[in-house]
Amino acid sequence: MNYNIQDYTEDELISLYRAILKPRMIEERMLVLLRQGKVSKWFSGIGQEAISVGSALALEKDEYILPLHRNLGVFTSREVPLDRLFAQFQGKTTGFTKGRDRSFHFGTNEHHIVGMISHLGPQLAVADGIALADLLEKKEKVTLVFSGDGGASEGDFHEALNVAAVWGLPVIFMIENNGYGLSTPNNEQFKFRHFIDKGPAYGIDALQIDGNNVLEVYDTVRQAASSIRKNPRPMLIEAITFRMRGHEEASGTKYVPQELFEKWAKKDPVENFEKFLLEELILTQKVMDGIRGEIAAEIEAGLQAAYATPMPEANRQEELADVYKSFDQEVIKPSSEGKTERRFVDAVSDAIRQSMERYPELVLMGQDVAEYGGVFKVTEGFVDKFGKERIRNTPLCESAILGVGLGMSVRGKKSIVEMQFADFVSAGFSQIVNNLAKSHYRWGQAADVVVRMPTGAGAAAGPFHSQSNEAWFFHTPGLKVVYPSTPYDAKGLLNAAIEDPNPVMYFEHKLLYRSISQEIPDDYYTVEIGKARTVAEGTDLTIITYGMGVHWASQLQQELTDASLEILDLRSLLPWDKEAVRDAVAKTGRVLILHEDTLTGGIGGEIAAWVGENCFELLDAPVARVASLDTAVPFAQPLEQEFLPKQRLRQKVEAMLAY
Template identity: 90%
Template sequence: MNYNRKDYSEEELIQLYRALLKPRMIEERMLVLLRQGKVSKWFSGIGQEAISVGSALALEQDEYILPLHRNLGVFTSRGVELDRLFAQFQGKIHGFTKGRDRSFHFGSNEHHIVGMISHLGPQLAVADGIALADLLEKKEKVTLVFSGDGGASEGDFHEALNVAAVWGLPVIFMIENNGYGLSTPNNEQFKFKHFIDKGSAYGIDALQIDGNNILEVYDTVRQAAASIRKNPRPMLIEAITFRMRGHEEASGTKYVPKELFEKWAKKDPVENFERYLLDELVLTQKAMESIKEELRAEIEDGLQKAFAEPMPEVNREQELDDMYKPFDQEVIKPASDAKTERRFVDAISDALRQSMERYPELVLMGQDIAEYGGVFKVTEGFVDAFGKGRVRNTPLCESAILGVGLGMSVRGQKSMVEMQFADFVSAGFSQIVNNLAKSHYRWGQNADVVVRMPTGAGTAAGPFHSQSNEAWFFHTPGLKIVYPSSPYDAKGLLNAAIEDPNPVMYFEHKLLYRSISQEIPDDYYTVEIGKAKTVAEGSDLTIITYGMGVHWAMQLQQELTDASLEILDLRSLLPWDKEAVRAVVAKTGRVIILHEDTMTGGIGGEIAAWISEHCFELLDAPVARVASLDTAVPFSPPLEQDFLPRQRLRDKVAAMLNY
């Protein structure tokens, strides 16, 4: 291995050696503890330490790094306390996730590290978001994110690199090419020869380095970072290396040819650099042993402290509370009595505009939302008012943009991500349910992201532009869901959603955009999230609904002359207002739950079950549900109208009144 010392001092070289040796010695100790059953799982980075250590030391301490399984050297080089690190590995409270997640699945803003999730790819876009925040704040910083060669096969890899290239984001994408994705060799992962071949395709610089050469890694990243700080842009660095252990210890290495181990053992990053320093008389045998003894003592001290800590005591209240960043909403009333007649779509636009004025850190992102104003013209004129930096057209990459939102949250910024149609959110599903929703519970990092979801049928738009998919997210702790039915609530709930530091799914029915209007306050105001609203008083039967269902129920109530209907608009679906539901059940004793979503697995099933369990003695009839057919949304208007539950609602009301 050829080392180019350049003008690095002996002190710098010894610092690199110490930093390189530390994760190796920890790993060797972890492998012993694994065999003793004192740690449950281990993903080894033996043979790849130079990439983690060289990259971490090459950056400034306040620049973010987003590591993966085999990047222990990032954590040790950033000075993460070993007792906390070991407590994390053992699932102890003193760890970074309070025992809720394992190994390197955590972040620490104190150390400017954002840890991985098991899906690997989504992490790349989070780096884009951190870099975007730096760019908007005009900070000369760079963010470095790791990917393995296997994980680079995921669509998130393409999306993150493409967004970084288009937006000129200061990100280093460090690809650890160790030849295998778990047991699958590279020739079964991709057909190109080198990852650097991808650089020109994205329009970004790409470099290839020897990932086992600590000086080459350190010097390359240091120079790349210095250049990017002055001229913000993304860069891809491919580090050629080899994994000397299994993907994780239980998987073994039988699938790897023996000759590969023999070849790469000669390129061991620790042994080669140690030999080089001894040969160059930078390091003496005595000094080397002294460093090892110091590190050994530090490791043992950290282990003993971690072992001494008991396992977590169950605190159910804290577990539930920690799903969300604490936030006590104070409902804001309009400053004056001034009101204007506004359509539903205008109310949404008004809320976005006033929130942009109220929160200078808020950025809007979505397909065609800038000069074009979005397909529904919600953000028309916003570029002139707030500039292209804060009103951003995005490539067609839902997953990446949602990940960008989380990255911006790491840097204390707010974001609104518009799905062009709610149906398209499926392309970014993992970012929402695995990254945004779980982030605060896992390591205390909130996701201050609002996802706007133009939803619903009735426009003859067919199966892919008409779905009511709120139930997809209703099952996910960590998210909030709101679904307004009136212009007043549309503005107040969107303002509230942007104000809330937690991830909020904001559903807006497309058919309501230009079909209803209402006098609403001109001033900024909010509506309480989690609070239902009675929109019609009645005594014979209660309809619990939301969104378009409110209007169906209201029209039926006006048409019926021989029945009195109570109509409760939930407005918020997660959390939903159990007290209000109990009150209307007690009032009429007969309940229909109505929603546009399909019947099976819809939100109505959960509410019906809760009523049956908690309000059984208040009922005079079984709880009923009315919903759309269990089919995809059809295109032809006659089929679509039969799909929707509007006529079946009338029939069910009649049956319930006669029960």
């Protein structure tokens, strides 16, 4: 192994040695503790330390790094206290996730690290978001994100590199090519020869380095980062290395040919660097022994402190409180009495415009949202007012843009991500339910992202442009779900969603965009999230609904002149207003829950169960539901009309009134 010491001082070289030795010594201790049952799982980075250490030390301390399983050296090089690190491994209270997650599944803004989730690929786009925030603030910074060779097979890898290339983001994509994705060798993962072959296809620079040579890693990353800070752009660095142990200890290594271990053992990054420094008389046995003794003592002290920390005691209130970032919404009233007749689509547009003015850090991202104004023209004219830095057309990559939103949140910025149609959110599902929804509960990082979702059927648009998929997210703790039915609520709730630091799924029914209008305040105002609205008061039957269901129920109320219907518009689905539901049930004793989503697994089932458990003594009839058929949304109009619950609503209401 060739070490080019250039103009390094002896102190600098010894410092690098200390840095690469430390994670190796920790790992050796962790393997003992694993056998003793004192840690539950371990993903070994033995043999790959040079990549983590060289990369971390080459960056400035306030530049973000997004590591993976085998990057202990990132955490030690960023001087994360060992007592907290070991407590994290043991699930202790003083760990970074309070026992809620394990190993390196955490972040720490103090040390400018954003940890992984098990899905691997999604964190690549989070790095894009952090880099975009730096770019917008004109900070000369770089973000470095790790990927393994196996994880690079995921679509998120392509999306993140493509977005970074198109937007010129200052990101280093560090590919740790160790030959295996768990047990699958590279020749079964991909057919290209090297990852550097991918760089030109994306239009980005690509370099290949010896991932076991700490000086080569350090020099390459340092020079790349210096260049990127002055000329922002992404870069791919492929570090060739080898995994000397199993994917994780339980998986073993029987699937790896023995000759590979023999070959790579000769390239051990710690032993080779140590031998080189000894041969060059830069390091003496005495100094080496002293360094090892100091690290051993630090490890022991950290372990003892972690052992002394008790396991977390389950506290239901604390667990529930940490699902969301604490936020006490103060409803904002309009500052003047001026009102204008506005369509639903105009109300949504007004909210975005006024929030963009209110929050200079707010960025809107989506397909065709810039000059074209979005397919529904919600953002028409916004580029002229706010510029293309804040109104950003995106490639067709829902997952990456949602990840960018989380990365922006890490850097304290708000974002709105528009799904062109709610149906397309499935392409970014993991980012929402695993990254956005869980980040605050796991390590206290809020995801200040609003996902706008044009939704709903009735326009003969078929199965992939008409779905009502709010129930997908209603089930996910950490998200908020909002679904207005009027222009007034559309504006006020969207402003409130943008104000809220938690991730909000904001549904807009496409058929309401230009079919209804209402006088609404000209000024900025908000509506309380989690508060239902009584649309009509009645004594015979309560209809609990939201979105288009509000208009179906209101139309039926006008037709049934001999019936008195109470209509409750939930407006917010997560959280939903249990107190208002109880009050509405108490008024009539009969409850019908109506929604456009399909019946099975819909939100109505949860509300019906809650009413049955908590309002049973108020009921005079069984709780009923009306919803769409349990099929995909059909294209032909007669089929679509049969699919929707509107024509079944009257029959159900009459049956309940006669009960």
